[in-house]
Amino acid sequence: MKNTKSEISDRESNSNTKEMTLTKELKVPAKPKNARGMVDNVLEQFNSASDQIGLHPNIRKILSITNNEVIVNFPVKMDNGDVEIFQGYRVQHNNALGPYKGGLRYHPTVDIDAARALAMWMTWKTSLAGLPYGGGKGGIQLDPSKYSKDELERITRRFTFALGDNIGPEHDIPAPDVNTNAQTMAWMADTYMSTKAPAARSMNQHVVTGKPIGSGGLEGRDRATGYGVFLTIKFWIEENNETLEGKTFIVQGFGNVGYWAAYFLEKEGAKMIGVQDAYGSIKNGNGIKVEDLFNYTKANNGSLVGYPESEAMEKEDFFALDCDICIPAALGNQITEGNAHLIKANLIAEGANGPINVEGEKILLEKGVTIIPDILCNSGGVITSYFEWLQNRNGELWNMEEVIERLDKKLKESYTKVSDYAKLEGIDMRKAAYCIAIQRIEKAYVQRGIFP
Structure with missing residues (x-):
């Protein structure tokens, strides 16, 4: 090889190269009539x-x-002072083998049907890999190129807050997907931990995976x-x-x-x-x-x-x-x-x-x-997400x-x-x-x- x-190891890169x-x-092209x-x-x-x-x-x-389907509508103030309403999704397909696990994507094609299908695929993916996880998926229906970095941070933090206890390190663990990255996960983790009592915050760092290395992320993720x-x-x-x-x-x-x-x-x-x-x-x-x-x-x-x-x-x-x-x-x-x-x-x-x-x-x-x-x-992504989850859970560094x-x-x-x-x-x-x-x-x- x-x-x-x-x-x-020598190759340096952010968690999302673009x-x-x-x-x-x-x-987003209209779905043809009777299209699968x-x-x-x-x-x-x-x-x-x-x-x-x-x-x-x-x-x-x-x-x-699916076991659960969460749809949240939440307001976010834009840079110009206007308020926009966003719709976010989190679908939890099955947790027979362990907590729900799967990414969050920001894309115009995100809807409840897409989240359902992707959550099911995650169930099969984690099971095939032999991981102690089930399948989940979700995201927000938006085109991120239309928003500033500050707006995306506020959208991400408000979405995390709206999801509340529908996610959690032993319940449902999001990760990056299309148009989300390590920075997105850092905002999510910080927001989620901020809602917990100070003594419990460090115990919730593994609520998401795919974080920056300096924020509990895994080398190579x-x-x-x-x-x-x-x-x-x-x-x-x-x-x-x-x-x-x-x-x-x-x-x-x-x-x-x-x-x-x-x-x-x-x-x-x-x-x-x-x-x-x-x-x-x-x-x-x-x-x-x-x-x-x-x-x-x-x-x-x-x-x-x-x-x-x-x-x-x-x-x-x-x-x-x-x-x-x-x-x-x-x-x-x-x-x-x-x-x-x-x-x-x-x-x-x-x-x-x-x-x-x-x-x-x-x-x-x-x-x-x-x-x-x-x-x-x-499946390499979810496998290393599991490694990161273990690293955080056990207080290790790989x-x-x-x-x-x-x-x-x-x-x-x-x-x-x-x-x-x-x-x-x-x-x-x-x-x-x-x-x-x-x-x-x-x-x-x-x-x-x-x-x-």
Whole structure:
């Protein structure tokens, strides 16, 4: 492995390498009539795996719905003195294995349905990883690029206050997600701890994970999700007796996850030939240098548009680029029945949650494309969130080398379980991952029973 642990340790980065990358002109497309949403996708995936393992009907009923859904409306004073009302969400799907765990995102597409689907995915993700967590998710429906840093701080603190005891270090533990970062988590932790008695404040530091290192955060948490995407790709490549040297890849989404996945892939000799973000799409068959593009976007308000060592291309043509590996690391439902037939990659690594809908996946599987599913591929983030939670809970400090070593081991165990199960049962990797995750939760219910 070319990128040694010391190289990883020496790399300095904030918890989000590109903050608030949405363009102010970004509009959320209207959902087509009768279009499938993410909840439809996750439920179909769940039911397919449940059929595969013969899940008990009563447990299927429990896991088909969420435990709690919190919607809060709260006022925030803007810099100009006006007051805006925001709507925030926190959906808690299941806690049979432990506290709810999952990110908070700030994005115009955030709504209760999206939060439901993402919370369910988190339940399967934490179960598959063998963590003592359930699944939760939430956020605020807003475009953060339209607000100043001071406004975002007030929005975050007021949202945290509105959630109240619906979150907590042993109940529901938020983390960063789309357009939130270590700073967001620091504001949340400070606000939450400020509502507790002085003697209990230090005991509540682990109410959120993904914090800055100086505020109880974990070394390496910033790159963990992207590094995990890279690792699962590497595991698959090695399993097929190949190497990453000379492999080509494209990345949709050049934020924290996409950047770090690309960074580590390039270190192993792979070549990035196409990138797409909220601003535009670019390509270069000879390769796009990851660090050069990252530095360009930092100097260009987060946008990759106009990057000199590339050619602009139409958004609709991006997934048709001829490559070995495709990494959708942006939002859900990006690969559908409308564009799945265009994909030429033979491996898709889901850096985002739910980037492929059910119909699109059927097309890809018929074409012989391998998909490393989101609940395995991007689980590096929640695994290291667990490490941070333990670090805070036990009053410990873990260094980068220790974090990466533990993450390597945990992801290798998960990947091997999924790959072996898929081969044994003759099924795809997503269904295998779901089967393993659901069976662990089923076992908890069978052993404990249903109250009362």
